[in-house]
Amino acid sequence: MATRVAVSDGGNKKTSRVRVAVRLRPYMNKEDEKSEGPCVRGLDSQNLEIINWRNATETVKYHFDVFHGEQTTQQEVFLSSVKPILPHILNGQNASVFAYGPTGAGKTHTMLGSSEQPGVIPRAVREVFKLVKAKDESDGWDYSIGMSYLEIYNEKVLDLLSPNSHDLPIREDKDKNILIPGLTHMNITNFADFDKHFVPATLNRTTASTKLNQRSSRSHAILLIKVVRTQQQLPHRQQTGKLYLVDLAGSEDNRRTGNQGIRLKESGAINLSLFTLSKVVDSLNSGTSVRVPYRDSKLTRLLQDSLGGSAHSVMITNIAPEYKYYFDTFSALNFAAKSKLIVNKPFTRETVAVPVLPVKRSREERETGGSGTEPQKKKHKEEKKSEHDGSSLIICLELKEKQRELESKAMLFSQLAGEKSITGQEPDFENKTTALRRKQSDATKPNKQQAVVQPLQVSQRQPLQQLLVVKKQSVCVKKKEETCSDLIESLGGKENNTKSAWESQLDQSMVDQSKQKILQILNTGCLKELKSLQQIGDKKAKLILGWREIHGHFTKVEDLIQVEGMTEKRFSSFMKANIVSAMGK
Numbered sequence: 001m002a003t004r005v006a007v008s009d010g011g012n013k014k015t016s017r018v019r020v021a022v023r024l025r026p027y028m029n030k031e032d033e034k035s036e037g038p039c040v041r042g043l044d045s046q047n048l049e050i051i052n053w054r055n056a057t058e059t060v061k062y063h064f065d066v067f068h069g070e071q072t073t074q075q076e077v078f079l080s081s082v083k084p085i086l087p088h089i090l091n092g093q094n095a096s097v098f099a100y101g102p103t104g105a106g107k108t109h110t111m112l113g114s115s116e117q118p119g120v121i122p123r124a125v126r127e128v129f130k131l132v133k134a135k136d137e138s139d140g141w142d143y144s145i146g147m148s149y150l151e152i153y154n155e156k157v158l159d160l161l162s163p164n165s166h167d168l169p170i171r172e173d174k175d176k177n178i179l180i181p182g183l184t185h186m187n188i189t190n191f192a193d194f195d196k197h198f199v200p201a202t203l204n205r206t207t208a209s210t211k212l213n214q215r216s217s218r219s220h221a222i223l224l225i226k227v228v229r230t231q232q233q234l235p236h237r238q239q240t241g242k243l244y245l246v247d248l249a250g251s252e253d254n255r256r257t258g259n260q261g262i263r264l265k266e267s268g269a270i271n272l273s274l275f276t277l278s279k280v281v282d283s284l285n286s287g288t289s290v291r292v293p294y295r296d297s298k299l300t301r302l303l304q305d306s307l308g309g310s311a312h313s314v315m316i317t318n319i320a321p322e323y324k325y326y327f328d329t330f331s332a333l334n335f336a337a338k339s340k341l342i343v344n345k346p347f348t349r350e351t352v353a354v355p356v357l358p359v360k361r362s363r364e365e366r367e368t369g370g371s372g373t374e375p376q377k378k379k380h381k382e383e384k385k386s387e388h389d390g391s392s393l394i395i396c397l398e399l400k401e402k403q404r405e406l407e408s409k410a411m412l413f414s415q416l417a418g419e420k421s422i423t424g425q426e427p428d429f430e431n432k433t434t435a436l437r438r439k440q441s442d443a444t445k446p447n448k449q450q451a452v453v454q455p456l457q458v459s460q461r462q463p464l465q466q467l468l469v470v471k472k473q474s475v476c477v478k479k480k481e482e483t484c485s486d487l488i489e490s491l492g493g494k495e496n497n498t499k500s501a502w503e504s505q506l507d508q509s510m511v512d513q514s515k516q517k518i519l520q521i522l523n524t525g526c527l528k529e530l531k532s533l534q535q536i537g538d539k540k541a542k543l544i545l546g547w548r549e550i551h552g553h554f555t556k557v558e559d560l561i562q563v564e565g566m567t568e569k570r571f572s573s574f575m576k577a578n579i580v581s582a583m584g585k
């Protein structure tokens, strides 16, 4: 029996920021490179720029911990982004590395690689063995290493080391430790041992061919390497460090993947979990005590202790240079920029053997008995707060939300790009790749997400016609909102009036009818119809479409509060404006 104790040594209270690296893969087809050039490019080892879709005469700049360009080798990625965090797991702390990005952007290449170009996973496991070997004899601790390997496919947790097993439950003990009863845990003694289990298990992972990637990963694969160290002397303190190596399924746009049937269903599950990941990131970033929605997807639930404050985490965002990935790339970069704000608070997980069992166990006994499943007992004050501490893995999910927002923009954009301009010429966005080589201004002003809009010389390139159309629309939305405020004012309503105060001035049956009309538009309206509602601009309308895609129908207008950015206050104002407007028709 062992008791979980907090460790108060110096390093434990330190906060650790999620490191964010971005890796740009090379062109897969040299012809594309010649014909269009990249839509995104690196500027130096930390900065990159991408064309601004809102205005093709500008680029948007991002600053990250590391930028890995097309020529970066697997070893360089490992050395700079992953190796530095590995020593922590020998001290009872958690670490995680996860690859995020659009489908086909290079996540599996980065994490797994090939026999000629091994990726992060084989390199990290080798390094862990190396670190343990270096410590083993000298520091008074015995070490054992174990592995588990699972995938989350269609919201099911499947054991890749035991492929016939069924969906495994995720449980949380009273100390908020995440457990997966029944998950195989194998002790491994060297890299060959790991390889023997890992390689065949990898073949069990669900992959399929999509239009964008012949061998697309349809699941999130999570490799867990657990290092348990036990003091050789009394009181036989024991510390457990976990390393999660995560290859996320790609965020995807089904208009481009051509997914149908089962692929479409998979895609829904992938996008839902990535969407939840984005919500978790948002919550963690907000730094408030708002509930972090870990429970909303299996992925975030499972990775809770990698994301919630107890881990050293690295997110490698993979992006692709081709124009067809433009909006995916843009949303991935925004997500990555946001995830940089997450701060983890690493601590050491330690148990102490109860004094009635002072007999020193042999290493073999410890290995077979000590690490069969997730830790059974953990007690740590800091850990209790873990739902509110920012951590890492996450990064992805916010993407989903951004993804949806941008998907809609992409649809609009691609519709526009697909049409010939009034003058009969093809839209020229795709031909502008070299526009990244534009004159730069020194006047850069970083925003919260570290993105900088870099103005370009208008004389060098004319704004794209279709982009101007998008701009005009947003002007219209603004005007509409002003009209709406006027209406509210004329009713004598202030934003914070209670519902009864303003509703009581109206005929209840009319109010109910208006609500029905609003509900109908919320449930069936296309983008344009949604935008016809008062106070619903382009962004909100897309968020509503995204919500509908995931959750189905709104059962009542009040459900609108569940849509991102719709606070109670805004909802109240929205209702007032729209009821008044509907009654006036």
Ligand SMILES: Nc1ncnc2c1ncn2[C@@H]1O[C@H](COP(=O)(O)OP(=O)(O)OP(=O)(O)O)[C@@H](O)[C@H]1O
Pocket: 024, 025, 026, 028, 070, 101, 102, 103, 104, 105, 106, 107, 108, 109, 110, 213, 215, 216, 217, 218, 248, 249, 250, 251, 318
């Ligand atoms: N840095 C790179 N250098 C060379 N080839 C790469 C690189 N990154 C990716 N590739 C190649 O690009 C293709 C797609 O990469 P990969 O399968 O890793 O994408 P993915 O992001 O994992 O996609 P999915 O989400 O669909 O599984 C593969 O053929 C891979 O070998």
